[in-house]
Amino acid sequence: MSTDTDSVDLVDDLTVGHVAQAALIAAFVGAGAYVSFPIPFSAVPVTLQVLGVFLAGIVLGPVWGVVSMLLYLTVGAIGLPVFAGGGAGLGTLLGPTAGYLWSYPIAAGLIGAVVHRGTDLRDPADVSLPVIVGALVAGTVVIYALGVAGLVAVAGYELAGAVSAGALVFVPGEVLKTAVAAAIAKSGALPTR
Amino acid sequence: MVTYEPGPSLAHEFDPRAKLAFQTGFAVAAFGRGTLPGLAAVTLVALAALAAARLSPLRALVAFRFPLLLLALSPVFAAVRLGPPWLDFGAAVDPALASYRVVPVLLVSAAYVRTTPVRESRAALQRVVPGKAGRVLGAGTAIAVRFFPVLLADLRRTREAMAVRLGDERALGERLRVTALAGVTRAFDRADRLSLALRARCFAWNPTLPALRFRRRDAALCVIAVLLALSPLI
Structure with a gap:
């Protein structure tokens, strides 16, 4: 056993809270992949995973939202089965769904930056509905644009095939998730820092 | 689902940093190869990695059924035509090869996950970053x-x-x-x-991490990783 004999460098109280929140939201996004709800007239069920990405941006803001999503990708890469369908491993981050996964930090950062207009967080219930919906739509566009790009680059899809297999089938679910995330943000029930 | 299981396999013995380096080098090698002989070679290396981890290839493939389904759809989408001749197999060859490159990468990452406990991965990450x-x-x-x-x-x-x-x-x-x-x-x-x-409990920036031992065999694995990463240039 080795022991670190340097003096103890304490983490300041605010950062402890931020790290804990970012890690817990990362775990929530991972757990959300296992909670699926069937949608009528659609073969693809809705999971809480992308909803978790939206909420990470809204509750954690642009800085810690990004950190949280990077933690999510890291725990998946080292083997916790947090990716869609219980996937894990570095290979998944380089596989056909790589575009979607790598877009999560960008989407959470973008949503956080638009909702909070900077790094100082404000109560999402005070933000106007069009701003929240705009942020969520922009985040969704980022996720699916990068997801489709990943399918084209990694799996050799043609653009039309990638858009139909990787984006259009998810549209009903995404519309619903955007509405739900906006309702949650405006409800005033979300925890704030 | 493939998760960590303790065991006596060769892959369990390696340092997680060396295994991470190997995965990275292997991914570069696999993505740099578009030809059939090249892909056959990386497949053999991936099967060797699975054997070293004592993990059945079938079990690893089942764990990745969701990405594999997406990979399998790519040549199907390329081959189907909305009119005669309906199916164009020639158009499916390139997407099939592109898709297949990912399969050995997924298998090698399954070998890592099967043989590396989370606390060792965490210690490796904290030392590398x-x-x-x-x-x-x-x-x-x-x-x-x-x-x-x-x-x-x-x-x-x-x-x-x-x-x-x-x-x-x-x-x-x-x-x-x-x-x-x-x-x-x-x-x-x-x-x-x-x-x-x-x-x-005085949460500190400098906690005592589990000890990692970087031995000669780990250095050898890193050399193999570098050679794999350089292999597409040959």
Whole structure:
């Protein structure tokens, strides 16, 4: 056993809270992949995973939202089965769904930056509905644009095939998730820092 | 699903940093190869990695059924035509080769996951990523791994509680809202309690990490990783 004999460098109280929140939201996004709800007239069920990405941006803001999503990708890469369908491993981050996964930090950062207009967080219930919906739509566009790009680059899809297999089938679910995330943000029930 | 299992295999003995380097070098080699002989060679290396981890290839493939389905659809989409001749197999060759490159990479990452405990991966990450970024990554990863099953149980309990109150007859949007809000609220409650506990126990930037031993065999694995990464240039 080795022991670190340097003096103890304490983490300041605010950062402890931020790290804990970012890690817990990362775990929530991972757990959300296992909670699926069937949608009528659609073969693809809705999971809480992308909803978790939206909420990470809204509750954690642009800085810690990004950190949280990077933690999510890291725990998946080292083997916790947090990716869609219980996937894990570095290979998944380089596989056909790589575009979607790598877009999560960008989407959470973008949503956080638009909702909070900077790094100082404000109560999402005070933000106007069009701003929240705009942020969520922009985040969704980022996720699916990068997801489709990943399918084209990694799996050799043609653009039309990638858009139909990787984006259009998810549209009903995404519309619903955007509405739900906006309702949650405006409800005033979300925890704030 | 492939997760870590303790065992006596050769792959268990390697340092996680060497295994991470090998995965990276292997991915570069696999993505740099577009020809059939090249892909056959990387497949053999991937099967050797699985054998070293004593993991059955079939079990690894089943664990990746979701990405494999997406990969399999790519040549199908390329081959189907909306008119005569309906199926153009020639057009499917390139997408099939492009898709197949990913399969050995997935298999090698399964071998890593099967043979590396999370705490060793965390220690490796914290040593490889410098400064406070590495420390936040290390601590955050450890916390997220610990709380993942707890939050999953929270979400399942919320759904069960909703179902026994006939809440599963509500509209889909309403069910999603209730479950997601309960999940985030629980996550924040747990984060608050955890951060209080961490502060009470003097949570530090420089914790004592599990010891990692980088031996000659790990250096050899790193050399193989570099050679693999350079192999597409040959």
